[in-house]
Amino acid sequence: MTRYTAMFERLARSGQGAFVPFVMVGDPTAELSETVIEALIEAGADALELGVPFSDPVADGPTIQHAHIRALEAGADFTACLEVVGRVRRRHPELPIGMLIYGNLPFARGLETFYADCAAAGIDSVLVPDVPVRESAPFSAAARAAGVDPVYIAPPSSSAQTLDAVAEASRGYVYAVSRVGVTGAEHASSTAGLAESVARLRADAAAPVMLGFGISRPEQVAEAVAAGADGAISGSATVAIVERHAPALLSAPEGGAERATVLEAMTGELQDFVRAMKAATRRRP
Template identity: 40%
Template sequence: MSRIAARFAKLKQEGRAGLVTFVMSGDPTPADSTALVNGLARAGADLIELGMPFTDPMADGPAIQAAGLRALKAGATLRKTLDQVRAFRVVDQDTPIVLMGYYNPIYRYGTEAFVAAAREAGVDGLIVVDLPPEEDAELCLPARAGGLDFIRLATPTTDDKRLPTVLRNTSGFIYYVSITGITGSGSADADSVAAAVGRLKAHTDLPVAVGFGIKTPDQARATAAHADAAVVGSALIDHIAANLGPDGGATPAMTEAAWAFVRSLAEGVRASRKG
């Protein structure tokens, strides 16, 4: 059983939803990013999405775009992202790591070489937002053959006719984007999330994680009442950005502020199904 499947099975056994946190690899520096990520699970993250910095992140809002630019300015590369996963696996063998980003850096690395290196580093899954299901032969199928889950996005505009195509080679979980538009640009209401999760569950047995609009512990709690996991990215990155020094580097308070926010989100998620 993959780490992702094992984690969702454990969450189901515990009768609760999970918290998925997204941060950008290398933001604001490789050392700061490594320290931050290595403490996310202790703060309450059940799964970790690690962004692969890219110069043209078309699906991302200002917060994540800025995080990617900070990381690139500090020398981030795809190889260094894989090194960060290796460092994480020294301290944590259980928490799933999903790399999220765009195909261009992977294409330049070489698909087969990347899949092998990612698997060796300890990566569990991929979310590549600019590869549609019609292009599964490019990366999805090689990734799955290499032992990596390939997670797809579904959106409010993914209708019942399109959904089977989206789900065809999806594994690990399905990521429901609860709003139309870029990351961090709005929030979905609980009723629409509940309806969307119900519709997805009619098409797949995969867990459903919901993201793109969760900014507070209360919103995480409301989402987790219906979904198998709540995903928080932009709001967490905002806490990182708020604790940078004048030179753009981390202050001593940065990791603690980020972990404290994750703890508050985790408390919200864990409270979602009590009583």
């Protein structure tokens, strides 16, 4: 049984969906991002989706683009990200950890080496957002050989053929996109057509379905679960909290009272957000 399977089965027994926050590893620094991740887990995140910084994040809106830039400026490369994940994995052996990584990195590293490195760090799944499912076969083969779940996106208003292909290729979970466009809390999600898409995916024995893009409020999580999704992923809203506090964190002297105060404010805001979003995953009778 994989960590994802165990998580979804546990949540189903208790009448809950999953809430999965996304943050960028290395934002605003590798050390501080690790503190952010621990705050999310402590507040009740069921799993994590973690980004690896990249210079051309075509699927992301401005908020997450800024997170890529901050992390790159702080020197967070793939090796540094794996080190952070490895430490988190050792502290949380049962927590599902997914990574969102743009396709250039796996290509440059070599697919077999890339997925083997992910597995060694304790990563459960990898979503490559700029690789469509029709081009996914080499990625899926290398991922499965390494024991990593390949995750693919089910776009809104997809054809039945595309949904069937996503269902067949995905392991761990399916990332159902709530609307056309890029990530961003400034554009609301939509559950229109989600119930039909979920039904089609389930007919093809797909992995559990998570709704993402534009999920920033508890009522959107509740709507996603009511529409049949197994949970929701929130990225830009989480990253925006880090972004608001990043300038003060980076300018404050390390080890000083000022930095400790800002860090406490940021982690407190993150935890309040996660608790509210998680509470909205409870299924109504």
